[in-house]
Amino acid sequence: xxxxxxxxxxxxxxxxSQASLLVHRLQENVKIYRDIEVVLAPTMLTLQPMxxxxxRRKFRLAAQNAYFKDEGxxxxxxxxxxxxxxxxxxxxxxxxxxxxxxxxxxxxRDKVAASFRNGIMPILCVGETKQEKDDGExxxxxHDQLMTALSNLTGDEVERMVIAYEPxxxxxxxxxxxxxxxxxxxxxxxxxxxxVFGEKAAADVRILYGGSVVEDVIxxxxxxxxVDGFLVGGASLNYQSFAGIVNSTRRWQREQEGDNGE
Ligand code: PGA
Numbered sequence: 001x002x003x004x005x006x007x008x009x010x011x012x013x014x015x016x017s018q019a020s021l022l023v024h025r026l027q028e029n030v031k032i033y034r035d036i037e038v039v040l041a042p043t044m045l046t047l048q049p050m051x052x053x054x055x056r057r058k059f060r061l062a063a064q065n066a067y068f069k070d071e072g073x074x075x076x077x078x079x080x081x082x083x084x085x086x087x088x089x090x091x092x093x094x095x096x097x098x099x100x101x102x103x104x105x106x107x108x109r110d111k112v113a114a115s116f117r118n119g120i121m122p123i124l125c126v127g128e129t130k131q132e133k134d135d136g137e138x139x140x141x142x143h144d145q146l147m148t149a150l151s152n153l154t155g156d157e158v159e160r161m162v163i164a165y166e167p168x169x170x171x172x173x174x175x176x177x178x179x180x181x182x183x184x185x186x187x188x189x190x191x192x193x194x195x196v197f198g199e200k201a202a203a204d205v206r207i208l209y210g211g212s213v214v215e216d217v218i219x220x221x222x223x224x225x226x227v228d229g230f231l232v233g234g235a236s237l238n239y240q241s242f243a244g245i246v247n248s249t250r251r252w253q254r255e256q257e258g259d260n261g262e
Contacts, residue, residue: 002206004222004253005162005229006246007039007062007123008236009091009210019046020053025239027055033250037229039089040236044078047086062089062123065097068110070118080111080118090115091231092122093149095168105148112149116157123162123231124149125210126189130169138167139188146192155197159204163189164231170211172233179220182209186226215244222252 014022019042030038041062042050051061063086067077080090092115093108103111108124115122126145128138142165150158165185170177186207194202209221210231221227229249235241 002204002228004036004249005039005206005208006036006249007041007089007091007164007208007229007231008242009041009062009064009094009231009233010043010236011064011096011233012043013237014042014046016046016049019043019050022237022239023050023053023059026243027058029239029243030058030246031250032057033246033253035253036246036249038246041089041091047083051086060088061086062091063087064091064094066090066111066114066120068107068114070114080114080120083120084118087120089121089123089162091164092124093145094125095127095166095171099168105145108145109148109151112161113152116153121161123164123208125164125166125231127166127168127171127185127211133167133169138185142185142188143192146189150193150196153197155201158193158197159201162206162208163193164208164210165189166210166231172212174212176212176214176217177209179224182221182227183224186224190226213245215241215248218245218248219252222249 039060039062041064047061047063063083066080066083067074070079070081092111097103112122112124126142128141132141167177169175189207190202193205206228207226208229208231209227213230213232214235
């Protein structure tokens with residue numbers, strides 16, 4: 001059974017004291033749910049202090065990015081090696097990295113490989129732009145992004161990683177995808193994994209939806225077979241909205257179990 005995963009991507013928001021306050025509030029407002037994994041992705045600067053503050057029974061940490069070389073003359077970069085023992089996950093290939101910082105397909109492939117080399121799970125982001133969607137190229141874009149990023153991996157690795165379907169047009173726009181759109185993309189991604197890496201990898205890989213996720217929309221996505229959780233940007237910066245997403249996911253789970261109690 002794939003465990004539901006909810007990741008809060010704080011992007012370039014919150015200094016150390018703001019981050020500490022948000023963690024404090026989240027720890028008060030998010031309960032421990034055995035069947036839901038909750039991950040916070042703060043800035044590089046705050047990973048270390050947060051690792052001390054965080055209640056590990058409730059949250060895991062993710063880095064938002066890392067460089068694929070293990071060490072060397074790479075001014076301004078932090079390696080996956082340096083994040084060992086600190087971050088459980090690293091977000092790789094976020095559309096902001098692809099589009100603002102020019103990360104290309106081979107670089108993202110190298111980052112996924114570096115992630116596994118260093119014992120950190122990648123959360124690989126894939127998704128099409130509005131233009132690509134309008135041109136009917138969504139599947140082709142997903143195919144190319146997956147083919148490159150996963151090219152050096154084994155089925156055993158792919159089954160443990162996370163893939164986030166994030167249509168670029170839905171990120172930070174309030175223009176959330178329709179569950180049917182996510183359903184088509186997620187089923188394409190799982191089908192690709194099945195064709196290339198086999199049944200077990202396809203059954204176990206977790207696939208998230210991301211892009212303008214707020215509490216009101218999550219039940220619609222959780223009802224889509226194969227959506228295993230969310231990558232949340234803006235709504236993860238406020239403890240009420242993020243706790244609302246986690247707690248409402250738990251309510252959905254209870255409904256599936258036929259139990260309406262808390
Ligand atoms: P958003 O960001 O929820 O603010 O749209 C999602 C993301 O970039 O992962």
